[in-house]
Amino acid sequence: MQVTDFIIRSNEALNDRNRLIKVTPADHRHLPPMQPGQFVQVLVDRSPGTFLRRPISINFVDREKNELWLLVQEVGDGTREICSRQPGEVVNLIYPLGNSFTLPEGKSDHFLLVGGGVGTAPLLFLGKELHARGFQVDFLLGGRSATDILQRADFEQYGTLYCTTEDGSLGEKGFVIHHSLWQEKRYDFIYTCGSRPMMVAVARLARERGVPCEASLENLMACGFGACLCCVEKTTRGNLNTCTEGPVFNTDMLSWLD
Amino acid sequence: MQVTDFIIRSNEALNDRNRLIKVTPADHRHLPPMQPGQFVQVLVDRSPGTFLRRPISINFVDREKNELWLLVQEVGDGTREICSRQPGEVVNLIYPLGNSFTLPEGKSDHFLLVGGGVGTAPLLFLGKELHARGFQVDFLLGGRSATDILQRADFEQYGTLYCTTEDGSLGEKGFVIHHSLWQEKRYDFIYTCGSRPMMVAVARLARERGVPCEASLENLMACGFGACLCCVEKTTRGNLNTCTEGPVFNTDMLSWLD
Amino acid sequence: MARLDVQIGGLTLRNPVTTASGTFGYGTEYLDFVDLGRLGGVFVKGTTLEPRQGNDYPRMAETASGMLNAVGLQNPGVDYFVEHLYPVIKEYDTHMMVNVSGSTIEGYVACAERLADLDKMPAIELNISCPNVKEGGMAFGTSVKSAAEVTRAVRKVFPKTMIVKLSPNVTNIAEIAKAVEGEGADAVSLVNTFLGMAVDAERRQPLLSTVTGGLSGPCIKPIALRMVWEVFHAVNIPIIGIGGICNWQDAIEFILVGATAVQVGTYNFIDPTATVKIVEGINDYLDRHGFKSVSDLVGLIRK
Amino acid sequence: MARLDVQIGGLTLRNPVTTASGTFGYGTEYLDFVDLGRLGGVFVKGTTLEPRQGNDYPRMAETASGMLNAVGLQNPGVDYFVEHLYPVIKEYDTHMMVNVSGSTIEGYVACAERLADLDKMPAIELNISCPNVKEGGMAFGTSVKSAAEVTRAVRKVFPKTMIVKLSPNVTNIAEIAKAVEGEGADAVSLVNTFLGMAVDAERRQPLLSTVTGGLSGPCIKPIALRMVWEVFHAVNIPIIGIGGICNWQDAIEFILVGATAVQVGTYNFIDPTATVKIVEGINDYLDRHGFKSVSDLVGLIRK
C-alpha cells in the first residue's frame, strides 16, 4: 500500500454519467504489482460536502504506458468531483487495496464474468489477467440501454462479450440473469460485480449449478485499509472487513443466500 | 442587493499573489448601479476548508462590457480558490454591498487616494468616479516592491500616480506616509484603503492637516449584509456594522486615534 | 400539492420553514432576497430588557463546515424594539417572533411582558441557551432546575405561544425539555450553538475576543438531529429543529426525527435565499413521495 | 532542534503525537505508511474482556467535515489480544497502549488486570466514553459518580500509567475530569466522539444500523478545544487532546489550550501519513518561534 500523487492523463466521457480516467504516477515510478479486484482510495479535496476518500476499482493497468485506469460513475458529490478533474491535474490515491479475484493456476477452465452498470469496472482487468493465463473468458454485461455497456471494444480483446439491456437496444432484452447463456453454457467459475440484487441473483444461479462464485462488494468505507472496521460484511467467519478481506468474497461465505 | 451568478471572462495574474478577475452576469442583464467602496460577497464552493463567503471590493465597473472587476490577493484557502477559477466558469456573488466613499457634488476639490497592497482595489473605481465628476485626483500607492503596485496604467487614466516602495524599485523609497507629497500638496479630502497600521497612520496625517479622511475597513465578515453583527467596529456611535454602515468610515468616527 | 401548514402550540405556520434568531436580523435585512410571505415565520434577533452593545470585535471565526460567533446579544433593548422596530416588522406578511434573552429571571419576565401586549406578536422564543453572555443565558438552559424556573416565571406573564430554546451543551437534553414542558412551554426549539473555541496557532491567541463562542453550521447537524430525536421521544409538545440546516434534505431529516418545524440559521449567510428554496424542496418531496401533508412526516423515523 | 518529548504520568513519550483508539487498528495496518518509531505512541483499538462482534453494517455515515461511526467495539477480546496481538506489537518501536473498554466495572477491572502483567504495556486508556454500545461505556463517562467509581476500581489493579478518556456528551466535563483525577488517574484524554445521528431523507431511514453513532473529525474540533481548555483550568494532571486534528496547526492549537500530547483520529483515514507530518510541523514551529521545548507551549493561552 502506498499514498501517491498521480497525474491525470486523460478523462473521457463514456456516456452521460461515466468517465474513464487514466492516471500515471506523478513521480514517474513504475506502478507496483496489482491484482484484479483491488481498488484505490481517491482523495476528494475540492468538494466541501465530501470528507472521506472514495473507493474506486482498478479498471485496468496499462504497464506499457505506466497508466492506471479508473472508470467512475457520477452518483454524488465525491464522484462528480473526481470526474471533473482535467488532464494535467493531480489526484492522490492510496493503493493497491483489498484482496483480489482468485486467479487459479493454468488449468483450462471456463470463466463467466457477470457485471452490471459501473460494476463492470474491475472485470476488464480481471478478464485481461485470466486471458493472459490462457483461460477462456465470457463476459456477460448488463445495463438499461446500449449506452450503459461500457468499454465493449476493450472487453472483446479478452473474451467473448454477451450483453443484456432492459430496453433491448443491445444484446438480449432483460436482465443478465435471464440471458440465454445460462441455459447454453457451463462454467467452472463465475465472478460478478454490480448492484447487490444482481449479485445475489447471480450467486443463486451459480449455486444452483454448483459453480463456485466470487462477488466484489461495494460496502461503505471510511479508511479502505483495515483500520476503522466500518466496512464489515457478515460472513460465515463473522464480521470481515470488506476492504482487506474483500472486496472479493466467495458467495458461499456470505449471508446473502440464507 | 442581489444574489447572482457571474461568468468569469478573464483571470489575469498581476504578480505572483494577485489576480485581476473580470466577470459578467451569467444572465447577461445590465449591472445595477454601484458605488466606489462597495464590495461583493464571493461564494467559495470548491474549497473544503472554506465555509463562508469572502468579501472582495469592487475594483472597477466597465459599463460598456458589462463587466465587474475583482482584484484578489491569495492569502488563504478562500482567496486561492477564487483565484483558481478559469474563464467560462461560474462564480456566485451577493452584491452590491456596503456604503461607499463620499462623492461630493461638483466642487473643484483635490482628492488624495492612499492605498497599500491589495487595498488599492477600491481606489481605482473611486478614482474613476471622482475623475468623472471633474475632481482632481492624486493616487499614492505603496508596496514592498514595484511588482506590488498593481494596475498602474489604469490609475494613470484618472489622476496623477505617486508611489512608494520599501525597496525603492518604484517611486520614493519607504512607506506611503513618508512620501514627499505630504509636504508639498494640500488636499480637501483624503481617502484610504490598506492595512490597518497604514490607514491609522494616514488618518493621523489627515487629522494633523485638518483634512477629512475616509478609510475602508476589512473587518471579518460572516454575512456581509447586516444580519449577523459579527463585523462591528467600535465608533463614536457605538458598535456599527462594517458591512452596512461601512466598510467606509470617516476616520474621526473610529477609535483609532484615541 | 401537499399541505405545508403546521401547528406550534396555538399558532399555525404556513409552512415549517422559519429562520433562526440572530441570523436573520429583523427580517428587514433579507427583503431584497426573500419574499417573507413565503416563510413559516421569522425569529428576530435576541432581545433583552436593556440595550446591549455586545462583545468586542473579533466576534467570529470560521471553522470546518461552520463558524463560531460571540456577538453577545447586541441589541437595542425591548423598548426600542417595541417603539421603532415592531411598527415596521408587524407589517411583514409572516409571523414575526421575538427571541427573548436575558441574564436574570426578572429580565426575561419584564421583556416578555412588554412583548405580550403586542397584537402581532403571536409567540416568543425564550432563549435560555446563549453561550455568549457571561452573566447567564446558557446557565439557565444547562440545569433542569433553572430551566424550569425561568419557564415558569415567563409563563405567568406571557399567555400566547411560548417556545423555549434549549442548549445542546448538556448531558441530557430530553430531561430539560421535559422540565420546560412541565412548566407550560408550548414548544421547544433546539439546538442553540455549541460552546466552542478557536485559536490562532501562529499568534498564540484566541480568535474571539471572548475566547469561547457559539458553534453553528452544518458541522453540528448530526448532534442536533440526535438531540431532536431524543427530545421527540421524551415530550408531547412540538419541536422546532435547528442546527446546520442548508437545504430541503436537511429540513426533511429534522422533520423525520421529530421536528414539526425548522429554523434555518447560519446558512442564510451563505445563501440568503436558502429558506425559500427549502420550502420549495419540501413541497416537491411531499408530492414526489405522495404525502398529503408535511405533518405526516413528523417523527416517521422510529426507535 | 527543540525538545519534543513530553511526560504523561510516569511515561515519557518521544513526542506529543499519538494515535486515537479505533482509528489506527493495532498499528500494523499503518506499517506501509508510517514509521511507528517516529510517533509518541499508539493507542490501539478498544479492547474488552470478552470478544465482541460489534454492531451490524452499516456502521458509518459521512457528515459535514466529519463522520459518524457505530463500530461498537468490535474486538477479539483481551485474551486473544494478549496471546496473539501483543507479541507482535510489543516489538514496535513506540509505546503501544491499549484502550480498555467495557460495560461493567468488573469487565474494566478484569481487562486492565490482564494488561497490567504485560511488560511492554506502559499505559492503558480507560474508555468510559464510547457512545456505541448499549450496555454502558458512555454511561460511565457522563456522571461524576460512575466515572469516579470505575476509575477507582481500575486504579486498584493497574499500577502503571492510567489515562481516563472522557466523554464530551456532558454539561460539565471539567467536573468529571476532577473526579477521575481525585481517584488517581495519571492523565485524562479528551474527547471521545459526540453522540450524533444521520438520516437518509429519501428512504426515510437512519443511515446507521444503530440509529445513533459517534461523531468525529474536524467538525468537532472547536468544541473539543474548548473542553481541553476548560479541563486544563480544572485539573493538575496532563491532558491528551483529541478531536479533529488533521495537521500541525491543529495539534499546536490543542497544546496551546492545555494539552500535553494529542491523538490523531479520523484524519488518519484520509491521510495515513498525517501523524508523521504533524511531528515534523510541530518541530518546525518550535524552531521558527524559538521555543526550546514543546512543553513550553502547553497552556500558553490563558484565561
Ligand SMILES: Cc1cc2nc3c(=O)[nH]c(=O)nc-3n(C[C@H](O)[C@H](O)[C@H](O)COP(=O)(O)OP(=O)(O)OC[C@H]3O[C@@H](n4cnc5c(N)ncnc54)[C@H](O)[C@@H]3O)c2cc1C
Ligand atoms: C471496493 C469498491 C470499489 C468501487 N469501485 C467503483 C468503481 O470502479 N467505479 C465507480 O464509479 N464506483 C465504484 N465504487 C462505488 C463508489 O465508491 C461510490 O459510488 C462513491 O463512493 C460514491 O461517492 P459520492 O460522493 O459520489 O456519492 P455520495 O454522495 O457519497 O452517495 C451518493 C449515493 O451513492 C451511495 N453510495 C455512496 N458510497 C457508496 C459505496 N461505497 N457503495 C455503494 N453505494 C454508495 C450513497 O448511499 C448514496 O445513495 C466502488 C466502491 C467500493 C467499496
Ligand SMILES: Cc1cc2nc3c(=O)[nH]c(=O)nc-3n(C[C@H](O)[C@H](O)[C@H](O)COP(=O)(O)OP(=O)(O)OC[C@H]3O[C@@H](n4cnc5c(N)ncnc54)[C@H](O)[C@@H]3O)c2cc1C
Ligand atoms: C469589505 C472588504 C473588502 C475586501 N476587498 C478585498 C479585495 O478587493 N481584494 C482582496 O484580495 N481582499 C479583499 N478583502 C480581504 C479578503 O476578504 C480576505 O483576504 C479573505 O477573506 C481571506 O480569505 P482566505 O480564505 O483566503 O484566507 P483565510 O484562510 O480566511 O485567512 C488567511 C489570513 O487572512 C486573514 N483574513 C481573513 N479574512 C480577512 C479579512 N476579511 N480581512 C483581513 N484579513 C483577513 C486571516 O486572519 C488569516 O490571517 C476585503 C475584505 C473586506 C472585509
Ligand SMILES: Cc1cc2nc3c(=O)[nH]c(=O)nc-3n(C[C@H](O)[C@H](O)[C@H](O)COP(=O)(O)O)c2cc1C
Ligand atoms: C451570528 C449568530 C448570532 C446568533 N444569535 C442568537 C440569538 O440572539 N439568540 C438565539 O437564541 N440564538 C442565536 N444564534 C443561534 C442560532 O439561532 C441557531 O440556534 C444556531 O446558529 C444553530 O443553527 P444553524 O447551525 O442553522 O446556524 C445565533 C447564531 C449565529 C450564527
Ligand SMILES: Cc1cc2nc3c(=O)[nH]c(=O)nc-3n(C[C@H](O)[C@H](O)[C@H](O)COP(=O)(O)O)c2cc1C
Ligand atoms: C471508526 C472509529 C472507531 C473508534 N473506536 C474507538 C474505540 O474503540 N475506543 C475509543 O476510546 N475511541 C474510539 N474512537 C474515538 C476516537 O478515538 C477519537 O476519540 C474520536 O474519533 C475523536 O477524534 P478525531 O476527531 O480525531 O477522530 C473511534 C473513532 C472512530 C472514527
Ligand code: FES
Ligand atoms: S474501510 Fe476501514 S476497515 Fe474497511
Ligand code: FES
Ligand atoms: S458581516 Fe454580518 S453584519 Fe456585517
